[in-house]
Amino acid sequence: MNLTRRTFLKSASLGPACLGAANLSLVFGAQSERKEAPMKDWLKRRGRIYWYDQYALNEQDAAFAKYDPDRITEELVATGADIIVLYAANQFSIAYYPSTIWPQHPNLRGQDYVGDLLSRLRARGKKVVTYINWLESRHPEWNTIPLGAENDPDHKEMPLVSWADPADPDKRVQRVPGGRWRFPCINSPRRRQVLAVAREIVERYKPDGFHLDMFHANGALCVCPYCRPEVERICGTKEITRQAVAAHWREYIDWKCQRSASLIAELTAMLHERGILACHNAAFPLHLPSIYGVGEEWMPHLDVYVSEIFANLYMPSTTVRLQRALGLPSWELLTSTAPYYAHLSVPAAWWRMSAATCKANGGEVLGPCGVGAFPDTTSSKRLLDTVKQGFDFFMQDADLAEGAVSLAKVGMVFSWATRKYFKDGAMNWSEEIDGWARLLIGEHLPFDFIVAEKVASASDLSRYDLIILPNTANMSDAFCSAITEYVRGGGRVLGIGETSFFDEKGLKRTDFALKDLLGVSSKGSFEGNFAIERPGGPEPATGILQQVAASAKVVARHVAVDPAGSVSGTRDPLPIKPTEWPVVVANTVGKGQAVYIAFDVGRMYSLQNLPHIASFMADVVDSILPTRQIAVKAPRSIEVTVFEQQAAQRMIIHLADHTQSPTDMTRITEIIPVHDIEVTMRPPFPNPKVSCRGSEVSSSVDGDRL
Template sequence: LAFAPNAFCPLYTGPLMAVNPGWWEHVDAYVTEAWLRLAQDHADLDSTTLVCKWLRALGIPGVLLITGQHMPFWHAPIASQEMRLHAAVAKGNGRPILGPCGVGAYPSAATHQEGLRTMRQANEFYTADAPTDSTREPARYIGVVWSEDSRNFYEPGEGASGYRYEFLGICRALTESHRVFNLLLPDRLHSAQDLAGYELIIMPNTACMDEPLANLIREYVRGGGRLLCTWETSLCDRRGGQRDDFLLADVLGLRYSGKYPTPAFYVEREDEPTVALGQATIVTPTTAETLARLVAPDPDYPDSLDDLIPGPLTEHPMLTVNRFGQGVAWYVAGPIACSAYRTGYYQTMQLIEEIIGRTGLSAWMTVSAPPTVEVSVERDAGGRLYVHLANKTAPAYLPGRAITRSIDTLIPVADVRLTFDGHGTARCVSPVDGKVTVTHSTDRVECTIPRLDDYLLLEVTL
């Protein structure tokens, strides 16, 4: 029996730190951690969610260990509310084996009885509504590609963030807008059939790419799929060597022409230009249509560095769309998701959500809830949907670079509403005393949850 070391969490570690795909066939169980605090510069309340999604995509048994506080209290007991938060999001994302990374057992079980009680309660909560069958699979709607090659080779050095932050920014935008998504690992994709059922594939700065993956994506789009690529996707080989042009140039309908020289740029937008950090790419359309253009920083303020003022509208495309076969490919010519993740700026996050909204996704489920309510969906062999709602609404001092605090309180959310297209029924599965108001019509099912404390599971039949 082989295990991957528990610290090897590729989403939140530097290049070459994780067990790479060459090891997967030799690993019977992958053990990793919920990096809520250890990676203070780039971990947030979505960290457990993404680690669970990655473990699920890996396709082998996963073990998720819950780490404690900021150093030096890594193994001190954490509050029961925080442990339930981890457990709630893990329920909807594959249910890996859940346990503490020494939490409650260090310095000793005798001196940390509260930690042991917390884990006992968390385990009871985690297993209370475990499915009795194994036919549930994550619903296929949006697939986000995680490229370990891009993480490892796109940028040299431990502090490389151009790929990772772009990926994390896209995932944050999807989570906060309640869009259901799964992670896709290139080494687990063998044919376009592995992408069947997905309405949209997103490749966030998936720079490092080989011909087999490009051909698979090409076949998916040609057959009617939707693709959204950002920044330098397909501009490098698997080991980071830069190409003269995009490997997916025909799919995107673009030719690579270089990098824009400023450290920040603006994106054309209806109300006003939206700022983003980083160097945009310069592209020349071959068959693509330009939907928005790059707005240059004001040349009269050359010393303002990143904090630039918008200037003239340029001819350079920032958002394009291209029809390829029966499908459609969108392209964003800059690191807007990376910028959104680094800064948290609301306009940049809105821009990402607007771009995703333009791809024509079906609205089979709509959710009215704060962005701190996470929604994930599974489907069983009979077609029933299992909708997991996890409340991550915590006090304002969140894990991060500056001030942080224990999550010893989860703030209840009132009147969460979900609407499903189609005639059917819905019921609350967990908790057993959960209150949900369900109304039906000929073409929709509406569910209202008057109070969401930490977790609720709906079963929906359409």
């Protein structure tokens, strides 16, 4: 199958649905023509959400100066948004409606911003989510006090606004500057107040959904009066230090995650009693340390998974895949204002790349967030126009999303336990996943995430040709048994680093639980620079090497480097000679195979992006993978995913262009066209019909290859 230069240039004039504008979709099947069949369930169909950020400072003459609910409604409707998120308060919990609990912003002069807009948007057929923020500006005694910052004046009371009531603790409103986040402790009386305000809002306005923001964003090791007694009990001392907490990390993180989840559980239960969806911000667990409190315990209390896209396209690629694995609808928010600006729209290219990435990975809902509207309630025309363009592009080919199921043959394991208990909250596990995700995307290998805690038996893994365990340190015995049976039955596993060395409760085992499967036994570890045996000679590496004894075939060994170090003080000292320590071990178990890599190679690739490490990782994958699901000749910036729509009898290959800077969209102002892409695969159907959304395509069959 070829997209030639001629057909690409011809298609480029057809509009935005070409790879020059971020994505193409190849469709195979007996019914490859376009059909419109909107789904009734608004949570499960592709949709557009406008996260209408209406920020205003507590004391600001311009706030609400041009408030006109009819104009705002028309602006929002004109973007094409299906779901609108309305602020019920500002970023510091000053109400935008006549609240009996929080003081109302004085510039509204008693007007009901929430009621005005909600009623108008409902009349226009829009779904409405109401929003409040965990941040606070009246009770400094509730503030989080990070360890080591007990005397920081930033946690003390700020000057009051002119309209504050100094005699009323709930009306001692502070003049908090823009951008200054003041986090109440998650164990403070703020908990009860947020629940009361949420109840007031949903009972008064009956929105379709409710969102609590910024509760996920407090990653401090808090020693405020509400936390300190319990932290002292956990650590067994009144002298709290980071070392003391690290020594009792399991107990500490269990407590913090439980306290965080308990509020979300109570809030969601109240919402569900009233038939309202829980749409809280749960951030991006692949990239957020467990100390922030968001974890597996939150998942039963979310109806959708709300995350944000920042400047790195790998984040939505991996986040949406994980949301699919968790079984929750994916709502992705693109920060729609440029970095260091609050109201300046991002370039249209960022929207297209983000939308293409979400479409390619099965994301249901996309929209803007950030700040957006000016304090006076007007919005720049450029921002509104860019949002509409982004929405229009995202909704193109929405029929390809309905009932689509991933056909990826590679699975990468995500473990809540590893995220929670990994070495004092360190993010090595995250960097390992990120490195392997980048490698698979660059190699055009479609992959899914597998959530370890959701695997009940080997049958849950049987659809995959290869399962990657990316330094999945914490595994239950049950999961280890499922992986072992999967391999015995003919599956293939690639394990890395400390995989299976700890159990699901964070306790260290005496050896790898998968030692017989991987063919290795632990003898220790070291961290530093070394080299790897490669066909063309030793190549440099760095990281944490697990020193193992191999009971299976050693494919590559650790090469010692000059103990004098590098001549330039860098990471590649002179390789001296191979040692006894294996770097790659291959084992045959039953009908299947296992390969073990002894160091955190994915983390190295994530942090350093070195081509020789990418080649090493790809060689290991190809050594164990029986065949690639599809072969794609295209730049490494092209992300490839594969889905199936059984009802429509068609298979879909998405090609999303991450351009030349996928880790930093801020460097991109335009999307460079890509052409002459070739895709080779086994025909998914007899005599398949092949079409291409956004370009022309030619196809041919040669034996068993399409």
